[in-house]
Amino acid sequence: MSLDSLSVRVSAIEVVAPLIREFTLEAVDGALPAFSPGSHVQVVMPGDGREIRNAYSLCSDPRDSARYRIAVRLQEHSRGGSEFMHSRVRVGDLLRITPPANLFSPFSLARRHLLIAGGVGITPFMSYITELERQGAEYELHYLYRSSQTGAYRDELQQRLGSRFKGYDSDSGVRCDLSALLSGREPGTHVYTCGPESLIEGVCSTAKALGWPESLIHYEAFAAPQPGEPFQARLSKSGKEVDVRPDESLLEALEREGVTVPNLCRGGVCGQCVTRVIDGTVEHRDAYLSTDERAGGACIMPCVSRAAGKHLTLDL
Numbered sequence: 499m500s501l502d503s504l505s506v507r508v509s510a511i512e513v514v515a516p517l518i519r520e521f522t523l524e525a526v527d528g529a530l531p532a533f534s535p536g537s538h539v540q541v542v543m544p545g546d547g548r549e550i551r552n553a554y555s556l557c558s559d560p561r562d563s564a565r566y567r568i569a570v571r572l573q574e575h576s577r578g579g580s581e582f583m584h585s586r587v588r589v590g591d592l593l594r595i596t597p598p599a600n601l602f603s604p605f606s607l608a609r610r611h612l613l614i615a616g617g618v619g620i621t622p623f624m625s626y627i628t629e630l631e632r633q634g635a636e637y638e639l640h641y642l643y644r645s646s647q648t649g650a651y652r653d654e655l656q657q658r659l660g661s662r663f664k665g666y667d668s669d670s671g672v673r674c675d676l677s678a679l680l681s682g683r684e685p686g687t688h689v690y691t692c693g694p695e696s697l698i699e700g701v702c703s704t705a706k707a708l709g710w711p712e713s714l715i716h717y718e719a720f721a722a723p724q725p726g727e728p729f730q731a732r733l734s735k736s737g738k739e740v741d742v743r744p745d746e747s748l749l750e751a752l753e754r755e756g757v758t759v760p761n762l763c764r765g766g767v768c769g770q771c772v773t774r775v776i777d778g779t780v781e782h783r784d785a786y787l788s789t790d791e792r793a794g795g796a797c798i799m800p801c802v803s804r805a806a807g808k809h810l811t812l813d814l
């Protein structure tokens with residue numbers, strides 16, 4: 499094992515919802531590193547002439563160093579990652595993953611944790627719940643899903659959590675009233691949400707409208723990079739010219755050419771990959787830069803954002 503990558507063997511694959519498969523990953527070589535609730539790993543997969551790295555939350559017990567579990571939703575417009583996991587990976591296969599990193603920890607001093615999950619966004623909360631139970635913390639889980647597609651672990655969670663669990667199956671017409679859910683909460687309650695952008699946006703805007711301080715609102719969105727127009731990145735320090743194809747991110751194209759850029763989430767939220775732009779216009783697609791930073795045009799998050807024209811010159 500190296501510091502930036504771990505080799506794991508797939509020891510089990512289970513269908514946990516119509517579009518979601520759970521993969522159990524065991525260490526090939528000694529124990530796996532410990533992780534904290536809310537952590538994720540990147541799975542490194544071969545793509546069409548490139549390497550794909552997708553981030554997946556760890557759903558297993560953070561204190562179990564023998565195995566990790568991840569759950570992968572088959573994306574309708576997969577760029578190859580979720581399709582690879584669903585159709586190519588078999589029990590016994592070896593996979594390469596990055597060590598766990600955490601951008602979404604529960605706040606240890608919260609009086610109460612209000613967890614709101616949408617679809618496969620349940621995954622980080624699986625490790626939260628194990629740890630919150632251990633600590634005897636006050637928490638409740640609200641789980642929005644479509645039973646024809648997602649809803650993984652809902653029976654297990656219903657049994658484990660009893661009255662602390664509330665499920666909302668939109669295929670049965672059961673909706674969640676975010677305003678009612680977020681109103682009249684006791685001071686010291688923190689809200690956490692993970693799931694589709696529309697849910698995150700709904701929770702954040704409703705909480706803010708009800709007067710929740712931003713410091714009590716936590717969210718995690720793993721936005722996979724969306725395809726776009728091809729363009730060329732010129733690297734001012736090395737003199738390299740890197741062609742970015744429509745179906746790959748700028749970060750993936752740089753990695754393909756051996757250019758290393760620090761990254762954690764690969765979804766435009768953590769800020770690790772920020773890169774200075776020397777020339778060209780950016781089509782910003784991240785959730786990290788401020789409105790002023792975007793307007794200034796001096797930086798790009800290459801994991802999701804692209805050139806608005808045919809070229810970008812980067813300080814690399």
Ligand code: FES
Nearest residue numbers: 764768769771801
């Ligand atoms: S890797 Fe997190 S914002 Fe790009």
